[in-house]
Amino acid sequence: MLNRRALLGSATAFALALGLNAPAFxxxxxxxxxxxxxxxxxxxxGEEPTAPSTVVLSDEEIAKIKEMGASAAIVMHYGGNDWARAQINGLQTQFAAMGIEVIAITDAGFKPEKQVSDLETIMAQSPDIIVSIPTDPTATAAAYRAASAAGAKLVFMDNVPTGFVAGTDFVSVVSADNYGNGVAAAHLMAKALGPDGGDIGLVFHAADFFVTKQRYDAFKATIASDYPNIKIVDEQGIGGPDFSGDAEKAAGAMLTANPSIKGIWAVWDVPAEGVISAARAAGRDDLIITTVDLGENVAISMAQGGFIKGLGAQRxxxxxxxEAKLxxxxxxxxxxxxxxxxxxxxxxxxxLLDAWKQVYSTEATDNIKSMMQ
Structure with a gap:
């Protein structure tokens, strides 16, 4: 896989780099x-991406791992969405295939102090492996360093603690193309708005969180470079932990202050649900919403032909x-x-239905299927 992010400042250059005619972009x-x-x-x-297809374990290697009787803990930043549940499912499935016992799964509720406490509690069980996503790269760094010093092998999702070096302080970090998903949400917004474009607003994550910042930067850069007929007229940050409620308040204020807004981008699916609530409360059935992450509620909205017109999905x-293989x-x-x-x-x-299979490795829920009829 090639990294083209540096070319995004010019849509024409990016198109040419991919072998497309410039107008096609x-x-x-x-x-x-x-x-x-x-x-x-x-x-x-700043690491260059490696393809997940290159991460493989032979039957002999898996047999060796099974003989070790290793244990693992999964330390989540937040567990209240479909993305987190799918990550945990993938980890548990692969760990089981490798004979690795999962001894703990924790949810910090996006609170760094809770995650530090979770790590300290888990280390009393001496896991061989910790797979985690830091809520705050600085506030949690000391706790992760203590876990590493005690012998736990650290694999990260999306984000890494401040000052940590791959191959020394941790094994690897695995992520979706969050910048690419922000780009996707921008193009989907433009497609839904149509050739006339219009005014839009953004609901972003007001935290030092690497992947959500990537989405925000990507969405803004793509709108600015590719769609001069679309104008970002308002932005509101949310901090949680009530991300849906915070987003509803932010979007409601945005729609009141800017009645010209035709669309709102939300940083992931749970805040997008809050934007849907705000649109309903404002009587804005025509509002266009795009986001990142394929949760069930936004999928139902999409299936109904409702507010959600498109999104960039992680896998x-x-x-x-x-992560388990690493x-x-x-x-x-x-x-x-x-x-x-x-x-x-x-x-x-x-x-939508094919994408759900790719994201979750299972059929779409009956709720989603029924709304597609």
Whole structure:
């Protein structure tokens, strides 16, 4: 997979780099198709992306891991969405295939102090492996360093603690192409708005969180470079932990102050649910919403032809599988890539059911299927 992020300042240059005719990049459909052939994100420390297909364990290697009787803990930043559940499912499935016992799964509720406490509690059980996503890269760094010093092999999702170096302080970090998913959400917004464009607002994550900042930067850069007929007229940050409620308040204020707004981008699916609530309260049935992450509630909205017109999806189940395999690398002393990234997946109603299978490795829920009829 090639990294083209540096070219995003010029849509024409990016199109040419991918072998497209420059005018084709002005078409959202062409741009969305191109996204699935590349990875735009770099790692938290500027690492170039490695393809997940290169992370493999032979039958002999898996047999060796099974003989170790290793244990693992999964330390989440936040567990209240479909993305987190899919990550955990992928991890548990692959750990089971490797004979690794999962001894703890924690949810910090996006509170750094809770995650530090979770890590301290878990270390009393001496896990061989910790797979985690830091809520705050600075506030949690000392706790992760203590875990590493005690012998736990660390594999990260999306974000890494401040000052940590791959291959020394941790094994690897695995992520979706969050920059690419922000780009996808921008193109999907442009497609839904149509050739006339219009005013839009943004609901972003007001925290020092690497992947959500990537989405925000990517969305803004793509609108600015590719769609001069679309104007960002308002932005509101949310901090949580009530991300849906905070987003509802932010979007409500935005719609009141800017009645010209035709669309709102939300940083992930749970805040997008809050934007839906705000749109309903404001009587704005015509509002267009795009986001990142394919949760069930936004999928139902999309299936109904409702507010959600498109989103950039991560592949959390597959990411969990890769993270577990990288933990196996560490147990074997096998050299691991510093940063593994999975391509963005643009999703609209047209490909919703197929996309759900790709994201969660299972059929769409009955609720989603019934709304597609």
């Amino acid at each position: 002005a078409d959202p459909d062409s741009a969305l198709a191109a996204l699935q052939e590349t990875v735009l994100s770099k790692g938290p420390n 959390p189940y597959d990411a969990g599988v890769v 933990a196996g690398y560490a147990l074997l002393g096998k050299e691991a890539p510093a940063f593994v990234a999975l391509p963005a997946l643009p999703v609209s109603k047209d490909n």
